[in-house]
Amino acid sequence: MSEKLVKIDRIDRRILELLQKDGGLSNQELAEKVGLSASPCLRRVKALEEAGIILKRVTVLERKKLGLALTVIILIGMDRHTPERFEEFESRVAELSEVQECYLITGQDADYMLKVVIPDMDAYHVFLLNKITRIPGVSGVHSSFVLRRVIDSMELPLAYC
Amino acid sequence: MSEKLVKIDRIDRRILELLQKDGGLSNQELAEKVGLSASPCLRRVKALEEAGIILKRVTVLERKKLGLALTVIILIGMDRHTPERFEEFESRVAELSEVQECYLITGQDADYMLKVVIPDMDAYHVFLLNKITRIPGVSGVHSSFVLRRVIDSMELPLAYC
DNA sequence: ACAAACTTCGCAAACACTTTGCGCAGCGGT
DNA sequence: ACCGCTGCGCAAAGTGTTTGCGAAGTTTGT
Structure with a gap:
């Protein structure tokens, strides 16, 4: 938990929006949806995790x-x-x-x-x-x-x- | 949504427990934790998705x-x-x-x-x-x-x- | 009790995705 | 206009996923 600061730009917001809805998205799919190639997209997601903005992924079950x-x-x-x-x-x-x-x-x-x-x-x-x-x-x-x-x-x- | 029936045995329950807590687990890690090799583990997860028991994955953000x-x-x-x-x-x-x-x-x-x-x-x-x-x-x-x-x-x- | 049918496993090969290093382009400050 | 910083894409290397298949164990029917 280094908890560095991250300024959330338009693309970060889009990433968060998409991941909130579907945490099962592969990095590749995510990258395509936000209009980035795989590597910068992954780096952004990692940075958001490092910053503590992305907390975790969970699986939702049908009660x-x-x-x-x-x-x-x-x-x-x-x-x-x-x-x-x-x-x-x-x-x-x-x-x-x-x-x-x-x-x-x-x-x-x-x-x-x-x-x-x-x-x-x-x-x-x-x-x-x-x-x-x-x-x-x-x-x-x-x-x-x-x-x-x-x-x-x-x-x-x-x-x- | 084929929604087939699945009888949930001890291993399925363990899979659901682990996935509920951490939806970011790779299939390989999951397989190891439930004492299975990767392929049958993946098949079980897929079956649970097919059956509609696993609904989706989501990402939890820090408010x-x-x-x-x-x-x-x-x-x-x-x-x-x-x-x-x-x-x-x-x-x-x-x-x-x-x-x-x-x-x-x-x-x-x-x-x-x-x-x-x-x-x-x-x-x-x-x-x-x-x-x-x-x-x-x-x-x-x-x-x-x-x-x-x-x-x-x-x-x-x-x-x- | 035995065999056929079924289920589910592990292995291994093929495939796909993730991850890292690196060079390049764009931007802001001097 | 130049330097430094930031962030991108490409490509190679490393991992993980996915599928086919044969073997082992279990249930069903005779």
Whole structure:
């Protein structure tokens, strides 16, 4: 992690746009799409990785094919707002593979927002009772079930660069 | 999209686990990690793609390096629950590059949950006023700001397979 | 229990892509 | 106009991917 500075020009932005959408693009395909030959294109991608702008590649799987039909948004309130409570909660949540996202958030109603992926209601019931409500400090839990996935990605808006 | 059936054995599961974490793994590295030679490993990955279990690869970028310091969870209520309202809302939201996630959810307080990534409060203010509240039918909007990102991934739990 | 049919492996050859060194062109500052 | 810097493309060398094929192990049917 040398973390050098990189000034992102039009071509870099295009590279980031394309790679965000398709991380499986070969360097050659990418080069062609941005109008460069393979070597400068690869050097740019490497530089973006060096700079820490490109973090990693991941593979996205289809949840339904894996029997994970249910996605739940959970809002959780804590009884006391002490660092110990938060640390305990966070390390316990980090152990749970069903939790895809967990954020500490502002707001009077909730302290944490979780996104959980799980096979069905039965499994969710077990998950909630045995995993979430067992964590010390958890006082209020509100579950919202996802009916429709309008947008679900990790793409960042590059328009502000 | 032939979408053939695939029975996921122990090795397939391992492949999916590894690829979820690091989509940039070469087939050779992957093969070594799962204890296979390159050719059967590649054939399995291809089969998982064919079956639609592996959806795509994406590249994850570092938001802070791109000047996107703020993440907001927005809960939105609609005035009338008609299909037209929902369709209009969803197609308008799909146009907004700042919106990373958008789900139609159950619950009395809100109809939609959005996750928005944006540079700062000023930009968010503009975004909310010019983009979100302008969409017909949006009646209640509640913003929660992300203070800490405990978990943020797209990994699915493979323990249920 | 045995054989046919099927599955899945590893090896090796053919092929393709990635990666590096190098020379050249364009640009900004003096 | 010249020097230095940056970034490009070409080409060669190095790696990785991909395919065909025979062997080994497993299941199915008789």
